[in-house]
Amino acid sequence: MPGFPEVVPTEAYLGLSAVLFGIGALGVVLRKSALTMFMSIELMLNAVNLSLVAFGRQFGRLDGQVIVFFVMAVAAAEVAVGLAIIVDIYRSRRSVDIDDASWLRG
């Protein structure tokens, strides 16, 4: 196909990753449900994973992808603890909206 590069350049992956990271960060800042905020954080972590794999491919080495495995393991542990805390909150006040209490008073 004329006009298209043979291989997708690293910059394209980095751009997508930055956009995904930004969407995740906006989600954390703008949404009020603790669950949605938590999902947005996972989106941010996975955006970084995309960058790491793209860099690994650019350098022709595996260490970028190895780091991703570490990140996935850590994210799984974080989800386990995070959901437990959110369920606990839901049990005691029947809502996971952070506006329902003066939670984030500075």
Next chain:
Amino acid sequence: MTFALPALDWWAIAPMLVLVLTGCATLVAELVRGDDAGRAPLAWLTVAGASVSGGIALGQWDDPARLAFSDMVSSDRFTLFFTVLFLVVTCVTVLFAFEQLRREDFHPGEFYPLLAFSTIGMVLMAAAADLVITFIGVELLSICLYILVGFSRRRREPEESAIKYLLLGSFASAFLLYGIALVYGSTGTTSLACVGRALGAPGGLVGACEGAVATGSVATGMLLAGIGLLVVGLGFKAALVPFHSWAPDVYEGAPTAITAFMSVGVKAAAFAALLRVFLVAFPTLAPDWSVLLAVVATVTMVTGNTVALFQRNIKRMLGYSSIAHAGYLLVAIVAASHAGAASLLFYAVGYAAMNLGAFAIVVVLGRAGEERVAISDYAGLSQRQPLLAALMATFMFALAGVPPTVGFVGKFYVFSAAVDAGYVWLALAGLASSVASAYYYLRVVYQMYMVDPKEVVASHSPHRWVSLVATVAGFAVIALGVFPGGIIGVATASTSFVR
């Protein structure tokens, strides 16, 4: 085809291995003895494990500095210094928790393994020779703390603290990780020493550095963005302004033992990681980042000390005070010199003594079901319990930086390192804000000595261990203030990798 196992230097991570075993042992023991009477052995098992681990760390003091596990962790005096400091903080936290949780009649056995695992996270942060290990250390520490912060019989406030710390903490971790990815992308390596070499830093302990880009061919823009994101991620753990908004609420809502652990241990771990990252990987970029960090340090000191003036809850006041002290510690990193790094280690020890002492008094004065953390609860303490009041006054004077306490000597070393590095204005800002801080520290002393007690308080359990901690801390605060030479010598020897 044969596979040879790589030579593993188990001895280099022996203090951490002992802590892993301690955590697993307490976890199993908790299952076996599920009743409440089985809790005391768990506390002593944790203290014993931490003592063995600390003993090994002290025994490794004269070992040669080296990298271990494929250049992932460094076993050097810097690691050992912080390992011993963290273990002391952990033991003190166990003693606090033991007394406090028993008093609250809420004493789940999971507390002790979680504390042991979060200590491993702190040690990993200090030992990290690779950004990936820094990340894993931060996460191990944080994930355990998300649970520990919510550990209480009362539901509402601890729950709020836990969810707040969880959401903001994982948010900050994502920034830290993005920073690591950008540093990797611009230098081709995540090893701190190899990043340093790619940026033209003089040698030191450097591993193989396969895949790192050649010296001088680093993508600078991406690297600077990565450094900025690392500051965000680690600055959150250290509670630097403007990443501090979680700290006062979390400190207030968490059990006092965990508040003490976070304000001393976690802060020291975050600064150990900051020091490693910035002075091993990015020393050649010091002119770029030191101005940024100097501004952050100034804002942190001023904000922490100003907002602390208006607090009525002593845990919240100590929370803002710990933000201000994070600013002082950051001044030591801004100096980017060997003297600055040594002063950071000294200040970390002194701050641990004075802050753990202050929290010990807070724990002792609490009662079942009632923490008694309003500053007005300290009215007339000198008439009821003169020894406790004298100790608390010592800690308050030390935190304010009055000679001859360790607080004064620590600030002197930190600010003189900043002056030597050419940051006279930063040292002056620090001095001015610490003079202002005397007001809120001395207000506690005023309450204890000048105001009559509001009520006659019934005597309560004596808290032998916590009182012992307070007494030892009070002794250390004075002794280190009068004879700082020993610790300064050790701190200087521990930071010889800084040039």
